Amino acid sequence: MTGLSLGEKQFIQGGIAQDLRSDGRKRLTYRPIYVETGVIPQAHGSARVRMGGTDVIASVKAEIGRPSPLQPNKGKVSIYVDCSPTAAPMFEGRGGEELSTELSVALQQCLLGGKSGAGAGIDLSSLIVVEGKVCWDLYIDGLVVSSDGNLLDALGASIKAALSNTGIPRVHIAAEASGEDQPELDISDEEFLQFDTSGIPVIVTLTKVGRHYIVDATSEEESQMSSAVSVSINRKGLICGLTKRGGAGLDPSVILDMISVAKHVSEQLIDRLDSEISAAEAIEEE
Amino acid sequence: MRGLQLPLTQTQKVRLQRALEKLESLPSKANSNASVTVADTIPVNYDDGFLKGHGTTELSGEVVATVCGVVERVNKLVYVRTLRARYKPEVGDIIVGRVIEVAPKRWRLDINYSQDAVLMLSSINLPDGIQRRRTAEDELNMRGIFEENDVICAEVRGFQHDGLHLQARSQKYGKLQRGQLLSFPPYLVKRRKQHWHYLEEYGIDLILGCNGFVWVGEHVEAKDEMLVDQADKPDSQTPKTIDYSMSLEGQEQMYTPLETRQNICRIANAIRVLSMLGFIVTVEVVMEVVNLGVSQNMDTHQMLGSEFCVLVAEREAERRSQKKTKG
Numbered sequence: 001m002t003g004l005s006l007g008e009k010q011f012i013q014g015g016i017a018q019d020l021r022s023d024g025r026k027r028l029t030y031r032p033i034y035v036e037t038g039v040i041p042q043a044h045g046s047a048r049v050r051m052g053g054t055d056v057i058a059s060v061k062a063e064i065g066r067p068s069p070l071q072p073n074k075g076k077v078s079i080y081v082d083c084s085p086t087a088a089p090m091f092e093g094r095g096g097e098e099l100s101t102e103l104s105v106a107l108q109q110c111l112l113g114g115k116s117g118a119g120a121g122i123d124l125s126s127l128i129v130v131e132g133k134v135c136w137d138l139y140i141d142g143l144v145v146s147s148d149g150n151l152l153d154a155l156g157a158s159i160k161a162a163l164s165n166t167g168i169p170r171v172h173i174a175a176e177a178s179g180e181d182q183p184e185l186d187i188s189d190e191e192f193l194q195f196d197t198s199g200i201p202v203i204v205t206l207t208k209v210g211r212h213y214i215v216d217a218t219s220e221e222e223s224q225m226s227s228a229v230s231v232s233i234n235r236k237g238l239i240c241g242l243t244k245r246g247g248a249g250l251d252p253s254v255i256l257d258m259i260s261v262a263k264h265v266s267e268q269l270i271d272r273l274d275s276e277i278s279a280a281e282a283i284e285e286e
Numbered sequence: 287m288r289g290l291q292l293p294l295t296q297t298q299k300v301r302l303q304r305a306l307e308k309l310e311s312l313p314s315k316a317n318s319n320a321s322v323t324v325a326d327t328i329p330v331n332y333d334d335g336f337l338k339g340h341g342t343t344e345l346s347g348e349v350v351a352t353v354c355g356v357v358e359r360v361n362k363l364v365y366v367r368t369l370r371a372r373y374k375p376e377v378g379d380i381i382v383g384r385v386i387e388v389a390p391k392r393w394r395l396d397i398n399y400s401q402d403a404v405l406m407l408s409s410i411n412l413p414d415g416i417q418r419r420r421t422a423e424d425e426l427n428m429r430g431i432f433e434e435n436d437v438i439c440a441e442v443r444g445f446q447h448d449g450l451h452l453q454a455r456s457q458k459y460g461k462l463q464r465g466q467l468l469s470f471p472p473y474l475v476k477r478r479k480q481h482w483h484y485l486e487e488y489g490i491d492l493i494l495g496c497n498g499f500v501w502v503g504e505h506v507e508a509k510d511e512m513l514v515d516q517a518d519k520p521d522s523q524t525p526k527t528i529d530y531s532m533s534l535e536g537q538e539q540m541y542t543p544l545e546t547r548q549n550i551c552r553i554a555n556a557i558r559v560l561s562m563l564g565f566i567v568t569v570e571v572v573m574e575v576v577n578l579g580v581s582q583n584m585d586t587h588q589m590l591g592s593e594f595c596v597l598v599a600e601r602e603a604e605r606r607s608q609k610k611t612k613g
Contacts, residue, residue: 022466
């Protein structure tokens with residue numbers, strides 16, 4: 001990203017302080033969100049989300065696998081994000097790796113909960129076919145095509161849209177097996193089960209610039225940030241994950257304030273996202 | 287217009303389609319026999335010697351265009367100029383650029399061209415306003431005048447042996463602060479007599495650089511420093527930049543006033559919408575779009591939404607068809 005002159009930086013900070021950002025938005029207003037589903041036909045589910053200049057694609061692929069012996073009644077989900085070199089010149093070669101790992105880890109924490117699978121936003125027990133023997137492995141991949149700030153929110157939204165677009169094939173158990181043997185499976189090509197996405201949280205990132213927080217920062221505004229807190233909240237208003245980035249320290253009361261602001265913003269965001277997703281699916285069906 | 291990336295409802299899509307079709311059906315004013323597409327033959331008098339320039343090739347004895355564009359002839363040179371070309375500087379263009387390097391006796395600027403432009407230390411007015419020879423001390427203090435990443439308005443002086451040279455000799459040119467820089471394809475800015483506009487009712491400077499960089503910012507009075515009395519100097523030159531050692535409250539007092547900021551954001555959004563739709567950007571059109579936004583009682587950020595986009599397209603189609611019927 002090209003640098004900013006001192007005058008431009010002060011203009012941005014002044015705008016945030018006066019609640020009128022460079023493109024006229026208020027501090028807590030999102031850019032127009034554009035959702036397209038079913039962009040990758042070979043995947044079981046996919047979605048593309050555009051927020052202003054930020055453009056990300058998420059795809060979901062499901063494969064039959066064995067559940068881990070520690071959690072025989074839960075399926076497995078792995079999330080991985082890749083920053084494409086088309087997004088920014090610095091992502092060429094291995095340049096985007098640091099950002100990719102940071103985003104992948106943040107998404108895993110927000111959507112999958114802890115190591116034991118407790119508190120996950122995605123319900124892992126719905127992925128089980130035969131307890132202890134057969135489960136679905138979901139591979140969720142995100143691709144950053146164009147970056148203009150607020151990647152985490154866009155990726156969270158696209159994963160939610162991709163999962164609501166996902167159809168898991170119905171599995172019939174052809175033959176029962178005893179002991180350690182794998183049962184024979186009949187995976188249907190015709191029937192699909194829709195994934196239940198009402199419990200999936202959205203991610204709201206609050207960027208602190210000066211004394212105020214903004215939502216959905218562009219990359220110019222992100223260059224001025226002192227710290228950013230990403231909160232993952234589900235429909236019931238419960239927090240599913242929390243990540244803090246940036247070197248500046250934050251007072252605990254500020255973090256609590258940011259969480260309550262994020263909760264307030266997430267209600268509107270969830271409604272807006274749901275309506276955009278259903279509109280996109282309606283268009284896809286036509 | 288490349289792929290409008292906005293959530294448009296069905297009715298909005300239909301309206302936009304209709305407006306764009308109306309615009310395309312209006313006859314263009316240039317003689318259409320000069321425009322060519324790929325593999326069109328270019329009408330050339332083969333008896334006179336001629337030179338084949340960019341965008342042409344010889345195919346079975348005929349001169350054929352390899353790109354879509356307009357045929358230009360300069361003496362014996364025949365070439366095809368594409369419409370969406372990279373910015374091509376001409377002498378006298380007013381441009382807005384960003385400093386990327388401070389080099390001995392010059393600054394290098396990025397102006398959205400294939401090369402970096404050069405602004406010589408001798409081509410600017412010194413801060414104290416006196417016309418004198420540049421000394422070694424001036425050279426050491428170059429960063430005090432323009433630093434890296436500063437936004438500067440200048441004029442194209444010409445091509446010299448080491449690249450494109452600029453000059454910033456008038457009081458109007460120089461460092462731009464307290465505003466925002468917008469960037470879009472350069473072919474949307476046509477060369478006019480005036481590129482530097484002072485919008486009085488808003489108190490805002492609008493500089494439409496020919497290279498596709500546009501500056502929208504607070505109005506700065508171009509002081510004639512020769513007339514400033516030496517004794518008044520400490521008062522009149524109150525620095526408009528904020529020192530980071532100032533407290534937050536002190537900084538807040540020096541921010542742009544809200545009214546001006548509102549206008550800056552409206553104008554910037556109007557320009558963004560026009561560039562998204564691919565319409566030519568001129569002051570009149572920008573002011574019309576801003577007034578349209580105000581008359582619709584839209585919030586500033588809604589100007590970037592789909593409804594306003596469709597409205598602007600319809601208005602532009604109407605305006606151009608009215609111009610056609612009048613002229």
